[in-house]
Amino acid sequence: MDDVSKEETPGEEGMPVQLRPYSIRARFTLVTALLSVIVFTAIGIGLDFAIRTRIQDGIYADSQRLATTWIDWEPYSAPQPVTTTRVDLLQFTDSHSRVLAASKAAGDVPMSRLLPPEEDRIQHGTACTPARCVVFTVVRVPPLETTVLWSGEPHFVYAGMVQPPILSGHRLEWLTGLGITLMSAFAAWVAWWVVGRTLRPVAEIRARTAEITVGDLSLRLPQPPGRDEIAQLARTTNRTLARLEEAVNQQRQFASVVSHELRSPVSGLYTRLEEAVLYPDEVDLRETVAAALSTTKRMHAIINDILVLARLRTVVPAPHVPIDLGALVAEEAAGQAGGAPVRAYATDDLMVLGNRIQLIGVMNNLLVNACRHAETRVEVTAVRAGGHAVVNVVDDGAGIAPKDRERVFEPFVRLDDGRRRDPGGSGLGLAICRGIVSAHHGTLxxxxSSQGARFVLRLPLLETDRAPMHT
Incomplete structure (x- = not known):
């Protein structure tokens, strides 16, 4: 079974529910989970440290306050009642850590043997025994009292409490780890749910795309609401499908027209050659060969025009160079030898970007058509208008009806007057001209016109093309 058949069945949200390493949803969820673990772990460590510090600082503050208060008491009497419910361990010791007085909860065993020096009278610490850990503050009795009462022997007051369970064990770490796990799992679930909701239209688009074939390009992708990337992708894809459908239809129509146009001369040629073979004594071979050559020449012209039109649609155009369109129009108008006379007027310095050979072909085709249909004259003008070079080719012939003005640019479309004046034409000349002009970002x-046909060619001027580069 291939990979496609192994894909999971979409769930309620229209997306695969099985975690796959190549799934965008799975990858995004995995990345979110890893980042969540890293971020929440850092936060948890900081929070753990802050909680420990806050609890210890609170104990140190209470124990320091109690120890400094007890220094003023009579050291040989019993300790005064403790005013706090937390700090209940009080001891008064000498320099040999002998307990001289203590609260009932503190006992006779010294909390710690930490003895602060004179320059740092107050110190904090934690002392642990197999039975318990004590958080305490030790205060050294001031030197004056030490000298008066104990002949200079240092004495110390200890105040503390049993370390809270949250600090003595790993309870805080376990709670922090549990919180990190739950938060990371929640973030991963949110990512899984959000990505699933976001990618739900993708599954619908994928299913519809699988239904689109070359035989039926009329189907369109479902467009989700909104203006997010997926909605824009669906709209762009639908526009591309529309252009593709139009291009395929044009290709099919073009192939049908080509086959129709070639069928007639091929059938005629086949018939004449078959007659020459079947009835050699009744057919003039010289006449048959001459007719076959004429038909072959026409087919050759049609095929060449078809190839030119196909290249315009498929081949990458050659780099364009600056061309003085006014000079080109004047040269082509002066070179027209047959037909009605041509009068030309061209403005100087009409620079455009283009392929010179192709533009010469366009002008020559327009001028030949105009001369063929003109009665007495053809007028050609090339002027500047609104950032474009505009070329008008006008004849004084019968003209073209408005309903046929777009049809004549379709391949193989020839009006009755054109067939009469040029029986051997292929009907591809104007289609090729429009294709060339479109490739030059112009219009044809x-x-x-007051009389005859008026062909108008517009090409962007060179300075217009370059203007955006300076903005």
Whole structure:
């Protein structure tokens, strides 16, 4: 069974529920879990440290206050009643750590043998025995009292309490670890749920994409609401599918028209050659060969035009170079030898970016068509208008009806007057011209004229193309 058949069945949210290493949802959840563990661990360590510090600082503050208060008491009497319920361990010792007085809870065993020096009279610490750990503060009796009462022998007051369970064991660490685990698991679940909700349209898009085939490009992807990346992707893909459907339809129509246009000359050629073979004595071979050559020449012209049109649609265009369109129009107008006379007017310095050979072909085709249909003259103008170079080719012939002004640019479309004036034409000339102009980011169309046909070519001027580079 292949990999496709192994995919899981979508769950309630339309997404696979099994964790897969190559799933975006799984990867995002895994990354979120790892980052959550790292972040919450750092927070937990800091929180653990802060809690321990706060509890210890509170004990140290209470024990220090109690110890310094007890220094003023009579050291040979019993300790005064303790005013706090937390700090209940009080001891008064000499320099040999002998307990001279103590609270009932403290006992006779010294809490610690820590003896602060004169320059640091108050110190804090934790002393542990097998039975318990005590958090305490030890205060050295001031030198004046020591000298008066004990002939200079240092004495010390200890105040403390049994270390709270949250500090004595690993309870705080376990609680912190449990919190880290729960928070990380919650963050991972949120990531899994959010990504699943976000990618739900992707499953629908994938399912619909699997249904789209070359035979039916009319299907479109479901577009989720909103303007997020997935919605924009769906809309862009639908626009691409629409262009693809249009291109495929054009290709099919073009192939149908090509086959129709080639079928007639091929059938005629086949018939004449078959007659020559079957009836050699009744058919003039010289005439048959001449007719076959004429038909072959027309087919050759049609095929060449088809190849040119196909290259315009598929081949990457050659780099464009600056061209003086006015000079090019004047040269082509002056080179027209047959047909009606051509009068040209061109503005200087009409610089455009383009392929010179292709633009010459466009102008030559427009001028030849105009001369073929003109009665007495053809007028050509090349001027500047609104950032474009505009070329008008006008003849004084019968003109083209408004309903046919777009049809004549379709492949193999030839009007009756065109067939009469040029029986051997392929009907691809204007289609090729429009393709070339479109590749130059321009337009080619037929506009209203007082008499005859008026072809209008517009190409962006060179300075217009370069202007955005300076903004």
């Amino acid at each position: 169309g037929i506009e209203d």
